[in-house]
Amino acid sequence: ESNPHLSTPDDQIVHIDLQKGARTPDFAEPMRELSHGTLNFLHTTDTHGWYLGHVNQKQYSSDWGDFISFAEQLKNCTAIEGGDLLLVDTGDRHDGNGLSDLTFPHGQVSETIFMNADYDLVTVGNHELYEASVSRYEYENMVPHYGPRYISTNVEYLKDDNTWTIFGNSTHRYFQTEINGYHVLALSFMFDFTGGNERVKVTPISEMVKKQWLSDLLSYYSQNKQVDILVVFGHLPVSHQWTEAGLLHHYLRTFFPDTFIQYFGGHSHIRDFAMYDNRSSALQSGRYCETVGFLSLSDFTSVETADSEVHRRYIDFNLHSFMHHTGKNTLSSFETDLGSSVSRRIASAAREMRLSDSWGYVPHNFYMSAADYYNSHDKKSLLRFLQDKIITQLKPELCELKGRQPLYKNTHNNSRSILINSGSIRYDLYKGDFTRNALFTVSPFSNKWKVVPNVPKDIAAQIQGILNAGDYIITGASTSRKHLPDLLSPYQKATNARVASAKMLNSHLDGGIPSMSRDQHVLHPIDTDKKSLSYGYVTHDDFGVYGDDTIHKELPIFRVPNVIASFEGGANSTRTPYTDLVFYDFIQDHILWALKVACGGNVKLYNDLAGNVSYYNDCSSKYNVGHLLKKYVQDHWPYK
Numbered sequence: 035e036s037n038p039h040l041s042t043p044d045d046q047i048v049h050i051d052l053q054k055g056a057r058t059p060d061f062a063e064p065m066r067e068l069s070h071g072t073l074n075f076l077h078t079t080d081t082h083g084w085y086l087g088h089v090n091q092k093q094y095s096s097d098w099g100d101f102i103s104f105a106e107q108l109k110n111c112t113a114i115e116g117g118d119l120l121l122v123d124t125g126d127r128h129d130g131n132g133l134s135d136l137t138f139p140h141g142q143v144s145e146t147i148f149m150n151a152d153y154d155l156v157t158v159g160n161h162e163l164y165e166a167s168v169s170r171y172e173y174e175n176m177v178p179h180y181g182p183r184y185i186s187t188n189v190e191y192l193k194d195d196n197t198w199t200i201f202g203n204s205t206h207r208y209f210q211t212e213i214n215g216y217h218v219l220a221l222s223f224m225f226d227f228t229g230g231n232e233r234v235k236v237t238p239i240s241e242m243v244k245k246q247w248l249s250d251l252l253s254y255y256s257q258n259k260q261v262d263i264l265v266v267f268g269h270l271p272v273s274h275q276w277t278e279a280g281l282l283h284h285y286l287r288t289f290f291p292d293t294f295i296q297y298f299g300g301h302s303h304i305r306d307f308a309m310y311d312n313r314s315s316a317l318q319s320g321r322y323c324e325t326v327g328f329l330s331l332s333d334f335t336s337v338e339t340a341d342s343e344v345h346r347r348y349i350d351f352n353l354h355s356f357m358h359h360t361g362k363n364t365l366s367s368f369e370t371d372l373g374s375s376v377s378r379r380i381a382s383a384a385r386e387m388r389l390s391d392s393w394g395y396v397p398h399n400f401y402m403s404a405a406d407y408y409n410s411h412d413k414k415s416l417l418r419f420l421q422d423k424i425i426t427q428l429k430p431e432l433c434e435l436k437g438r439q440p441l442y443k444n445t446h447n448n449s450r451s452i453l454i455n456s457g458s459i460r461y462d463l464y465k466g467d468f469t470r471n472a473l474f475t476v477s478p479f480s481n482k483w484k485v486v487p488n489v490p491k492d493i494a495a496q497i498q499g500i501l502n503a504g505d506y507i508i509t510g511a512s513t514s515r516k517h518l519p520d521l522l523s524p525y526q527k528a529t530n531a532r533v534a535s536a537k538m539l540n541s542h543l544d545g546g547i548p549s550m551s552r553d554q555h556v557l558h559p560i561d562t563d564k565k566s567l568s569y570g571y572v573t574h575d576d577f578g579v580y581g582d583d584t585i586h587k588e589l590p591i592f593r594v595p596n597v598i599a600s601f602e603g604g605a606n607s608t609r610t611p612y613t614d615l616v617f618y619d620f621i622q623d624h625i626l627w628a629l630k631v632a633c634g635g636n637v638k639l640y641n642d643l644a645g646n647v648s649y650y651n652d653c654s655s656k657y658n659v660g661h662l663l664k665k666y667v668q669d670h671w672p673y674k
């Protein structure tokens with residue numbers, strides 16, 4: 035690689051500090067600068083345990099130790115220019131990476147790595163709320179570690195003495211910044227999450243705005259205290275389409291009509307920036323340690339002065355970006371003692387967990403939304419690959435239920451269709467070693483498999499179509515599925531929304547180019563030399579298309595289906611007219627809903643089918659999608 039920094043004696047250190055097998059970034063990539071203000075923020079969200087970095091992707095190959103060095107160095111840089119720097123995290127710190135998911139509870143080791151970062155504001159995400167053991171660990175370790183800096187305004191925790199308390203140190207934090215002495219009032223709100231365990235409670239924003247105690251608190255601060263800025267951070271998307279964000283902003287403005295409000299969001303895993311009015315802005319900083327969000331403000335304290343200056347950057351999570359923005363050109367001058375000790379700690383945790391054990395070599399990248407599932411020739415579609423090659427390896431087997439339930443046998447040679455929700459697929463599969471870590475990154479969920487046996491073929495053939503159809507069918511059906519969890523992840527929903535808006539824009543401009551990005555239509559100085567650019571984020575937000583620090587070529591995006599479905603015909607000669615419908619237990623309610631729709635008025639048929647649902651394979655730690663992938667890699671892509 036042409037890397038001026040690595041030609042120094044320091045190059046050896048690069049290889050020590052990047053985690054095992056990790057690729058060095060391209061230090062020649064073109065970069066947009068940060069513009070410092072008097073109040074600056076670094077924001078992370080939805081890290082999901084990726085503290086090891088993305089070893090197969092040079093663009094995101096830094097680890098959490100590098101991030102800690104970056105934050106420390108940037109704090110020095112902004113201080114020299116007379117600015118404060120605050121660090122903010124908006125939750126979801128596990129589920130999706132071996133480092134966090136190989137321990138019980140999830141996050142037991144990875145949280146201790148995360149906690150080395152000196153956050154000023156930390157809060158809880160929905161992934162801290164699914165499992166009671168995880169919520170307890172978070173409440174008993176992370177909350178005391180960050181003390182007054184860990185807050186939540188609308189999430190509560192049930193303590194052992196059976197009393198409810200706020201999930202954090204307080205509902206708010208009021209403090210002064212170190213350098214400029216700004217008076218900050220911080221609040222934290224999570225989206226309306228209903229899937230939590232029995233020890234947690236989320237009060238939706240629509241209910242919060244009616245709470246007397248909250249209105250008393252806001253009145254008190256607005257009338258009795260100096261508030262230079264309201265910082266509202268939480269596990270909640272910042273998009274204009276997310277109605278809870280608009281409701282919250284409208285409510286806060288009734289107490290603080292002129293105060294600058296800075297929002298930080300998360301959950302939908304995208305890079306995003308929005309302006310809600312001319313004295314507020316909102317930043318969302320992606321996912322999985324791919325992005326560090328940077329936001330700076332100047333002239334924001336008084337409505338009388340000139341317009342506030344707002345600047346945002348989405349920083350790629352690699353050493354090139356981190357060193358560039360802190361003006362360091364050797365690794366030894368960049369790394370801090372704490373940063374390098376955290377890198378070493380991660381390496382030893384990864385060794386203990388054997389995260390880099392690998393079973394074969396993935397020959398090329400497979401993409402969830404950057405390849406077209408609907409094009410059967412698109413060899414890079416992860417969803418099509420999973421559908422055609424991976425889930426078809428499933429066999430009936432019982433683990434927990436062994437001896438308690440008969441093992442399913444396809445005695446009549448039925449055909450078989452296996453369905454999974456696309457939301458269970460969390461990340462692309464990249465070219466390179468298929469490691470233990472990849473078992474968790476592509477699909478971390480430990481779901482079990484169920485079967486509806488003997489479904490008439492014409493009924494079975496409709497299920498995927500019904501589940502993938504647009505909302506108009508769903509709301510029009512007599513049996514609404516509104517109460518059911520989303521089949522898509524929030525990220526996939528955001529992707530589909532982007533595809534839809536790009537289609538609208540394209541059809542408006544030139545008669546319709548399916549699934550092309552808007553970047554095609556934006557005149558951009560760097561478009562002239564796209565060949566030399568690498569693929570990566572090109573973010574479209576309320577400020578335009580220049581927010582990403584590294585100048586990339588944009589990957590195409592394609593619509594993601596709600597569910598994917600394999601179909602295996604069985605041997606022709608003796609095939610029955612029935613199909614066994616096999617699916618992840620997470621989507622059982624959806625399957626039954628779709629079955630009911632497909633059965634139409636034939637209530638008896640539906641009742642007979644639904645009454646026969648049983649476990650097909652309950653060995654989740656051996657047969658979930660991650661493990662089926664591993665089996666395929668061992669059989670088809672072993673090391674030579």
Ligand SMILES: O=c1ccn([C@@H]2O[C@H](COP(=O)(O)O)[C@@H](O)[C@H]2O)c(=O)[nH]1
Nearest residue numbers: 160457458479519520521522523524620
């Ligand atoms: O067991 C599970 C749990 C969740 N999902 C999918 O994930 C989203 C939730 O997204 P988060 O970003 O994790 O909050 C849910 O809607 C499902 O699509 C799953 O497939 N299996």
